[in-house]
Amino acid sequence: MGQTFYLGADIGGTTVKLAVLQEDGTIVEKWEIPTNTEEQGKSIPSDIAKAIDDKLGHLQIEKNNLAGIGAGAPGFVDTKTGYIHEAVNIGWKDFAFGERLSELTGLPVWVDNDANLAALGENWLGAGEGCSELIAVTLGTGVGGGIIANGNVLNGANGTAAELGHVTVVPDGGAPCNCGKTGCLETEASATGIVRKAKEIVAKYPESSLHKTMATGQLTAKDVFEAVEAGDTPAEQVLKDVSDVLGMAIANMAIAINPEKIVIGGGVSQAGRLLLDPLEVAYRKYALRRTAEASSFDLAELGNDAGVIGGCYLVKKNR
Amino acid sequence: MGQTFYLGADIGGTTVKLAVLQEDGTIVEKWEIPTNTEEQGKSIPSDIAKAIDDKLGHLQIEKNNLAGIGAGAPGFVDTKTGYIHEAVNIGWKDFAFGERLSELTGLPVWVDNDANLAALGENWLGAGEGCSELIAVTLGTGVGGGIIANGNVLNGANGTAAELGHVTVVPDGGAPCNCGKTGCLETEASATGIVRKAKEIVAKYPESSLHKTMATGQLTAKDVFEAVEAGDTPAEQVLKDVSDVLGMAIANMAIAINPEKIVIGGGVSQAGRLLLDPLEVAYRKYALRRTAEASSFDLAELGNDAGVIGGCYLVKKNR
Incomplete structure (x- = not known):
């Protein structure tokens, strides 16, 4: 028989990240293939199947030593069947992805939303290791x-749990969100939202250093954090507003879940303590005292590997 | 051996509700005993144990045909051990209730928060029958x-999940809540909150029929709903505000949980469709479309029995 391995696949709009892991979580190999979104992404399952076959040959791992595939996609997934209701960036709509990949590889396949996989990855080997909540x-x-x-x-x-970005944080007159609503957390606390808020606030402060940044190129969330570090008061106001609304949204979610750990990842989290410190202050203001006592904040640890590691954990948990 | 029975106990500040159920959920007997809150409620476990012994004798049910006791208390419960961190209305603080009741009765005991038990009851035999979410x-x-x-x-x-009443719905300048925060859902959408809002709004409208109600006695949430039915415009405004904020809070929670069913119970829910109709409108405004599609609203069906039925279900699920 030999050793058991897991395969994780994290399907994004431009690349599919893949990894082979040992049972203990050690990464044997990780690599990427381009995501072919032509013809509603129909060739993706066979592209993945071929990439796995090639890699297993190269690694000299027998296919029957793979316990299965755990795959993530950005969209609404029926996790019982691996059916994708919709994954806009990839082009899938009503696509029996799990079934198709299982046919092509002869392996059991489990599918989940990519954000859920990232949470699972951090739960297995990252900042949320071993947390039940x-x-x-x-x-x-x-x-x-x-x-x-x-x-x-x-x-x-129906696969829409934990869509934190669409919690309403501005009940009236909020910015429009891609989802069709207004005032969603995503309009306020994403990289895009931070830039939008910065433009709004900075417009009132001609002395802000961000005017120079905007004159020479496109403003990014990173620029805003750098301005905060350099002591730019309007940028500090942006950070305060963003942390406050994000802290409230997380506190409200924590009142439902009562988590042990809150893990912050994604590009914006590269701001580190500069973001985490005011965020925790806001969180503790809005959370029940007892809920706040049970929980701590941490930065995500697995970066871009969280999805493929979570995919492997999906196999580990379900097989 | 004979038939198997479950015992449910719902411990409130004035009475302990008790019930014996058959495995299929049929209520064999239900009754109440007073809650003795003297000396930090220390006699409650023995009062319950005695009440059970007396009733079993009367019903001619052998104790070894009871599969166990499922008990609920209003407070923070460690469900793994039945330890009560705090239950203010009852006087318990750091009280090993589950262990004590199990010693006294010789039966396995499972304990949970009373609101969780009510949810479990509705999930077994009520409006949320069989829902996974x-x-x-x-x-x-x-x-x-x-x-x-x-x-x-x-x-x-640490036992504070699903404390929906303490979700922040008014980030700035909200009314003070018993929990120490401000702007909690409880300050806006409880019976007390409805009365508070009604007094605020009605003060601006001398023509409101509620002024007469307030002059002759204490205003209740029921009075507000009756005024809505009679076409009182300021009362309608109160209902609209309350439904809007409650709908938003439930939508935000639904974005985390993606439920199949939302069950509304408690005294205020006696307003029926008068409350449920505007509540659903608000909910659908704030929920993701796909989340809203998956879910429907219903009034709780089990009334005051939800807790004891949920207690019995706790036994059924865990034994």
Whole structure:
């Protein structure tokens, strides 16, 4: 028989990240292939199957030593069947992805939302290691979320659980969100939201150093954090507003879940303590005291590997 | 051996509700005993044990045909051990209730928060029957909540999961809450909150019929709903505000849980469709479309029996 391995696949709009892991979580190999989104992404399952076959040959691992594949996609997933209701960036709509990949590889396949996989990854080997209750927040272009409760990922009735980015934080007159609503957390606390807020606030302060940044190029969330570090008062106001609204949204979610750990990941989290410190202050203001006592904040540890590691953990948990 | 029975106990500040159920959920007997809160409620376990012994004798049920006791208390419970961190209305603090009751009765005992038990009861035999994902909201003097996800109650890291009443809905300048925070859902959407809001709004409208009610006695939430039915415009405004904030809070929680069913119980829910209709409108405004599609609203069906039925279900699930 030999050793058992897991395969994780994290399907994004431009690349599919893949990894082979040992049972103890050691990464044997990780690599990427391009995501072919042509014709509604129909060739993705066979591209993945071929990439796995090639790699297993190269690694001299027998296919029957792979316990299965855990795959993540950015969209609404029926985790029982691996059916994708919709994954806009990839082009899938009503696509029996799990079934198709299982046919092509002859392996059992489990599928979940990519943000849930990232939460699972951090829950297995990262900042939320071993927590029965965990909220993972991904602050990138958008705001994603994954929740572990009673030791299991929440998927919900139709795959929309833990969509933290779409919690309403501005009930009236909020900015429009891609989801069709207004005032979602994503409009306020994503990288895009931070830039939008910075432009709004800085417009009132001609002395802000960010005017120079905007004159020479496109403003990014990173520029805003750098301005905060340099002592730019309007940039500090942006950070305060963002932390406050994000802290409230996480506190409200924590009042439902009562987590042991809150893990913050994604590009915006590269700001580190500069973000985490005011965020924790806001969180503790809005959380029940007892809820706050049970929980601590941490930066995500697995970076871009969280998804493939979470995919492998999905196999480990379910096989 | 004979038939198997379950015992449910719902411990409140004035009475302990008790019930014996058959395995299929049929209520064999239900009754109440007074809650003795003297000396930090220390006699409650022995009062319950005695009440059970007396009743079993009367019903001619052998104790070894009882599969166990499921008990609920209003407070923070360690469900693994039945230890009560705090239950203010009853006087318990750091009280090993589950262990004590088990010693006294010789039966296995499972303990949970009373709002969670009510959710479990509705999940077994009431409006949320068989739902894997359920949010139960109790609108009474306060606002309580219970969440079922992946088929199990959420308790969280230290027993404060699903404390829906303490979600922040007014970030700035909200009314003070008993929990020490401000702007909690409980300050806006409980019976007490409804009365508070009604007094505020009605003060601006001398023509409101509620002035007469206030002049002749204490204003209640029921009076507000009756004024709405009679076409009182300021009362309608109160209902609109309350539904809007409650709908938003439930939508935000639903974005975490993605429930199949939302069950509304407690005294305020006696308003029926008068409350449920505007509440659903608000909910659908704030929820993701796909989340809203998966979920429907219902009034709780088990009334005051939800807790004892949920207690029995706790036994059924765990034994």
